[in-house]
Amino acid sequence: MSDIHVEAFRVEAKELLADLELSLLELEKDTENEELISKIFRALHTIKGSGGMFGFDDIAMFTHDIETCYNLVRDHKLTVTKELIDLTLQARDHIQQMLFAQDEETVDAERTAYLLENFRRIVQGFSAIEEERTPVQIKKDSTSTSSLFMVKFFPEAHIFNSGTNLLPLLEELRELGSAVIKCDSEKIRTLSELDVESNALGWYVLVNTTQRIESIKDVFIFVEDDCEIKIEELKVSNSDLVWEHISRYFDNLLDTIKDFSFSEFKLRIESEAQKYVPDLVSAQKKRKEPSEAKHETESASSIRVSAEKLDELVNLVGELVTIQARLNQTALSKNDAQLIAISEEVERLTWDLRDSALNIRMLPIGTTFSKFTRLVRDLSQELGKDIEMTTEGAETELDKTVIEKLNDPLIHIIRNSIDHGIETPEQRRKAGKPEKGTIHLQAAHSAGNVLVQIKDDGAGINKQAVVKKAIQNGLITEDQTLTDHEVYNLMFLPGFSTAKTVTNVSGRGVGMDVVKRAIESLRGSIEVDSVEGVGTTISLKLPLTLAIIDGLLVQVEDNSFVLPLSSVSECIELTQNNRANAHGRNIVKLRGEIVPYIDLREFFTISGNHPEIEQVVIADIAGMRVGFVVDRVIGQHQTVLKTLGKMYRDIEGISGATILGDGSVALILDTLKLASMAEHLEKNLLEAI
Amino acid sequence: MAKKILTVDDSASVRQMVAFTLRDAGYEVSEACDGEDGLQKASGDHFHLVITDLNMPRMDGITLIRNLRANPNYKFTPIIMLTTESQETKKAEGKSAGATGWIVKPFKPEQLVAVTKKVIG
Missing domain, CATH: 3.30.565.10 (Histidine kinase-like ATPase, C-terminal domain)
Incomplete structure (x- = not known):
């Protein structure tokens, strides 16, 4: 603490003490004057508060008990007596002494003790009222080894009303060590219902830190009453060793599972870490014993590859399949026999590559x-x-x-x-x-x-x-x-x-x-x-796999859609005559069987007129036949799945999208969902008739 | 641009210490000597953070917090109250009035900076 501050405090304290003296003398004449009482309390309060801050710890401690006393007076629990005023005046003089005695003479410790004892005697009986709470501690009590903590931090909707800014808190967690922060945005409403002044987010955080759990709790000290907060240490030894693996695991885990309880998440991470450690140890062993490792590679028929590498491979193959489709299209449109031959060869290789890449991931x-x-x-x-x-x-x-x-x-x-x-x-x-x-x-x-x-x-x-x-x-x-x-x-x-x-x-x-x-x-x-x-x-x-599906590419006007080929059983034609015969109902006759259909043009409200002859793709869905009416059936298509963005995720009837050879986008239809919609529509129609 | 902080305290030495510490940490600091002064200064400017004492003449800290929260410009502004350990009930009162957090007096400069960082980054 620099000297200017100390000096400023001395000057201020001196003024306060002079004020205090005056007020006390006035109070003696008018013991019920509340304004005077608060003034005295405030003076003591400031002396105490500032004293502690500027290194006058003895003054702060000494004043604390006197302040407590006047707090009781202020709350009408204690009445002002001559004894109290006498004592306070003595204490005032003593504080002044302490204030300036600091460097030269030593403070009269006996007098301090005597005065305090008297004040404590007055306060006695009330002391149980307030139990001190530990103040904010910015201590760095670290242990030498790090541990993993899982934190669930779900602030209440009204959190912003107290001026709380959530980002610095998350930043603070990150500064404790390494952290993976996952946001749960499930509760966010659509734009029209969104209340920008309330919070809809929550976070799961995995922290690897050498700090104790108290340091993590300290991060949330201001907000603990307005949030759902859970902080638990995970039973994981060697957290530094497994961190890289576990943080990734945590990342993926939260992406895939949403409705899990905190403890279930915790258990999963713990067991994953446990599983991982033996692998790690054996891997280290291998490194240490090169001769043995060499021997192993010679005889081993399988190798261990991380799942991420495989995902990457499948992704790349996915891109390759898309590009190949484009090459094929270009070759056909150029009508160049040589190019077509090459393209076909690339196609065959791509498919083989795709199959074996997917095969690697099979378990x-x-x-x-x-x-x-x-x-x-x-x-x-x-x-x-x-x-x-x-x-x-x-x-x-x-x-x-x-x-x-x-x-x-x-x-x-x-x-x-x-x-x-x-x-x-x-x-x-x-x-x-x-x-x-x-x-x-x-x-x-x-x-x-x-x-x-x-x-x-x-x-x-x-x-x-x-x-x-x-x-x-x-x-x-x-x-x-x-x-x-x-x-x-x-x-x-x-x-x-x-x-x-x-x-x-x-x-x-x-x-x-x-x-x-x-x-x-x-x-x-x-x-x-x-x-x-x-x-x-x-x-x-x-x-068999989620990454690539065989699809049937269809079109309505110039919009492309993909139906999963696995559920498609056949395609039939639908003429305007057929439509007229169905009397406005969306059904078609298939070898004597009545099959309901969804008209994609109507369903997606695509403008334009129905062509003279339309196509109905008949799909087998959950033991039921459903038709999908389209303008044209293009043919089989290797569909590399791209999931839709967050905002479109919940759209019924669409499960994803894919990029076609010419760069345009085709939506992948969720036939199951569409079928159940068709079922309902048809039922409603029947009831209406 | 440096973030602006308003410190409200009837003790000049506390104000000086808060201002000095925070200026040192790269913030821009204005001072007010009580709740009323604070409210007036806050309305005439925009601060990113208000640090207020609770016990002050004319207008106390709780009333200041309530008044600030009623002002649309300060609806979401962090407000830190300075309390002493003997004011557990005050702390709760301050929180319900809309305070973001608190610092218990006496505090060290580094604690002040840590708390400031915690609420405004």
């Missing part, structure tokens, strides 16, 4: 299956059931990302089977079944897709119960008659759960609708089949 689904054996064992024991799990087709290969994202839905389905499906041993005995229940997991390839089935030999689904529940929940009306298929589909509606009681095994507030959404986000489909008393089969149809 056998068995790794996931084996995890469930344990789950089934633990859960069945918990519920007092005897259940055995069998698997088939564990060697079936699926894209790594698909397998990863499949994990949670599968867990959910299996939990459901164990909890609601398979009966207790007594019930099973009564029903004449073997006491031991079975859950059978099966995977197999089927025409460009992978079919995963979860079969149990439990009680099956009680259709009446499902319908009753749906009516109760207002999902359907009583007079509706539904096919079996439609009944089972009810279970996938949000907010539907037939479980009688909520158990900690399955009924945790997440229904089958979450499973369905997860599967659909993988561009797969889910189907339920059940026979009451015999068992339930849930079938998941999944694409």
Whole structure:
């Protein structure tokens, strides 16, 4: 502290002390004068506050008790007595002494103690009122090793009303060490509903720091009352070693899963770190022992490559496929035989390259299956059931990302089977079944897709119960008659759960609708089949990969769309005559069967007239046929998927976009969604008739 | 451009110390000697941060905070209050009046700079 400040304080304190003296003398004559009391309190308060700041710690400490005393007077808890005034005047003189005695003589410590004792005696009995709180501490109490902390920081909507700026807080977290900050913007409304003065964002932050948890808590000290804040240390040793890996993992994890609880995130990161450490250690070992490493490379039939490198490769192949399509188009338009020959060769190579690149990412689904054996064992024991799990087709290969994202839905389905499906041993005995229940997991390839089935030999689904529940929940009306298929589909509606009681095994507030959404986000489909008393089969149809799909390129006017080829079964023509015969309903006859269709021109309100002959692309969706009316069918197209931006993500009926050979954009249709829309439209029309 | 800070305190030495420290840290600082003075100076200019004491003659810190929050220009401006450790209830009162944060007196210059950085970067 520089001398000018100290001098300024001395001058000010002297004035204050003079004021104090005057006020005290006046107060003696008029003991109830509140204005005087506040003035005295303020003077003491300032002396104390400033004293501490300018190095007069003894004055600050001494004045503290006197101030406390006058605070009580101000709050009418203590009355002014002659004794108090006498004492205060003495204290005033003492403070003045302390103020100027500092450098030369030592302060009379005995007198200090004597005065303080007297003040404390007066205050006694009130001292419990205020317990001091530790002030803001900007200390750097660091430990030598770093640890990982996970922070959930969700400020309330009104946070800005207290003038809080959130960015410096996040910046502060970053300065503690290394941090990955992920923003959760799910709550942001559309522009018309947006309230710019309230906060809709939240953050998850992973911090690797040598500081203690208190330092992280200090960051939020001003806002802790207005935010949902959770800070927890992760049980991860060697956090510096795994940081690079874990930070990336954290980044991806939050991108893929949104509706996870804090503790679940935490567990995942911890287990990932645990998994990673042995790999790391063995890798280090290899480096240390070159002779052994050499030996290994000679005999090894496989090498370890990081998943990121593979993603990069698939991305590049994706770009290559796009460029190749362009080359093909250019070659055809130039009508140059030589160029066309080259282009065709490049095309063949590109496809081969694509297949093998995707193939590298394939993993056998068995790794996931084996995890469930344990789950089934633990859960069945918990519920007092005897259940055995069998698997088939564990060697079936699926894209790594698909397998990863499949994990949670599968867990959910299996939990459901164990909890609601398979009966207790007594019930099973009564029903004449073997006491031991079975859950059978099966995977197999089927025409460009992978079919995963979860079969149990439990009680099956009680259709009446499902319908009753749906009516109760207002999902359907009583007079509706539904096919079996439609009944089972009810279970996938949000907010539907037939479980009688909520158990900690399955009924945790997440229904089958979450499973369905997860599967659909993988561009797969889910189907339920059940026979009451015999068992339930849930079938998941999944694409082999997410990066590139075979699509059917179609056009309406000059707008291009891509339909996933896997769901397309055939194309037929639609004439104006056919339309007239349908009497305004969107249906077409296909070999005697009536098929509803969506007119893409109408659906996307594309201007222009219907051509004389249109095309209907018939797609097989969730066991149902649906047509899509377009102007022209261009043909098969290697579609490199690009996801839509955040603002367009929720548009129904569109799952993504792709770039065509000529650089223009084609939207990829979400046939499943469109089909259910068509179903509704048709139903509404029928009801109207 | 340097961010502007208004320090409101009836103690000249505290004001001087706050101003000196923050100027040193690269901010532009104006001073006001009580709530009323502070409110007047704040209305005539725009500050990025207001640091105010709570116990002041004429207009106290809580009233100043309320008045500032009622002014659209200061609706979202960070306001830091200076409190002493014996004012836990005051702290809560200040928060509900709209204060962004607090510094407990006595404080060291580096604490002041740290808190300033925390709220206005």
